[in-house]
Amino acid sequence: MKPHAIVIGSGFGGLAAAVRLGARGYRVTVLEQLDAPGGRAYVFRQDGFTFDAGPTIITAPFLLEELWRLCGRRLQDDLELRAVQPFYRIRFHDGEILDCSDDDGLMARQIGKFAPTDIDGYRGFLKASEAIYAVAFERLAHVPFDSFADMCRLIPELLRLRSYRSIYGLVSSFVKHPRLRFALSFHPLFVGGNPFTTTSIYGLIAFLERRWGVHFAMGGTGAIVNGLVDLIHGQGNRVRYGARVAQITVEEGRARGVRLTSGEEIKSDIVVSNADAAMTYGNLLPAASHRHWNARKLARAHYSMSLFVWYFGTSRQYPEVPHHTILLGPRYKELLYDIFERGILADDFSLYLHRPTTTDASLAPAGCDAFYVLSPVPHLGGNNVDWGVMAEKYRRAIALHLSATLLPDLESHVVSSRIMTPLDFRDRLLSYQGAAFGLAPALTQSAWFRPHNRSEDIEHLYLVGAGTHPGAGVPGVLSSARVLDTVVPDAAFFSG
DSSP states (O other), rough: OOOOOEEEEEHHHHHHHHHHHHTTTTTEEEEEESSSSSGOOOOEEEETTTEEEEEBBBBHHHHHHHHHHHHHOOHHHHHHHOOOOSHHHHHHOOOOEEEEESOHHHHHHHHHHHGGGGGGHHHHHHHHHHHIIIIIITTTTTOOOOSSHOOOOOOOOHTTTTTTHHHHHHHTTTTOHHHHHHHHHGGGGTTTTTTTTTTTGHHHHHHHHHHHHHHEEEEEEHHHHHHHHHHHHHHHHHEESSSSEEEEEEEEEEEEEEEEEEEEEEEEEEEEEEHHHHHHHHSOOGGGGSTTOOOHHHHHHBOOEEEEEEEEEEESSSSSSSSSEEEEOOOOOOHHHHHIIIIIOOOOOOEEOGGGTTGGGGOOOOOOOHHHHHHHHOOOOOOOOOOHOOOOHHHHHHHHHHHTTTTGGGGEEEEEEEEEEEHHHHHHOOOGGGTTTTTOOOOGSSSGGGSBBOOSBBBBEEEEEETSSSOHHHHHHHHHOOOOOOOOOOOHHHHO
């Protein structure tokens, strides 16, 4: 009999963990509370449209290729990852545009239109980004930080890379034009961080994109999720849906399995939680079983913003709109302060608009377009936003803005619509305070300071996903599963 591993949750981190454990000889059961896999990468299908609920950008395809290789298969035989150009179009409030790409000449010409004196600074930032990537991603993203000594050994590198600075501060040391400072520092927003407070370690994303490109999975991100589930089934393992975990059972300081809300108990040799880290420690474990991440510490921690997402399909197409567009409002730093520090829902907003039918027309009926538009908003902790009342008002405000900027006469062409608010992140995805990305990626909540991949208190309990090291985003959560190769015992440990 193979040793049994339970994985709680079927997000990218949980599915990747299941594949890796299966490849190492474990019998794996993935428990997913929803009716389909994916977690934040769930797929909504309605009215002939396919909407990816969450992640839309793939920037490190080699992490997926490795999972397929572990199963003796090739990613390209099952999935097509298509490069997207431009990576993103940034549209400033007055209509000025900057297309971000890996074309050095094009980027230099665009930067020259804003500030010719910043071209050299831009190239200097790219060199700094490459240096950060070489250390923070290649050397440390898949390394566990089990002890403070591990963190201390990293301190000289962190100082050399100026990780004590914010990513906005690092970028500002290279370029002076405010719009270029935004264009080179906004990436932490993709993983729930405020660029004015997020550690400059996240400057690695700029090089990660240039090195590997920005890709979209044909069929949508859900095609990757289904591919991972197929790998798990091919290993002879299971993914169960509608199986919500009520508690991780702990005996004599060891994780021994789980109890479902149905009352069913499932025994295992190890438990891997892909649930939100604060949910894992705050709700799934007996309070007396752990001390590091107790209720007080969880309440004091800083969490990412939440999101308001409107998914919609249109009866016409908008061919002039690229795959990824960032629409900036009249305020930037002040708006982020409202979201992250004041916790208020401002009247203005900045948006990310996703038009996947730019790349894959199959995601909408013929002659139609599929979209989602995302607005960063405060999480539910400490604010009084009544989303039951505000959701439709907020959606209408966004629709009016899109009509006035990129999508003329939008409302008369919407034929499919649904929304997701911070309440959905809290109640449907079980995210603490409705924070869309878990713990915020501040320096004091990174590496050793995050909940560890190997539980500090409970033997044979492991964490993957956005809330543990290295953090949120598809590359981050896939890398969290790579950490398990180091900290989880070989299957022979249990069967020997």
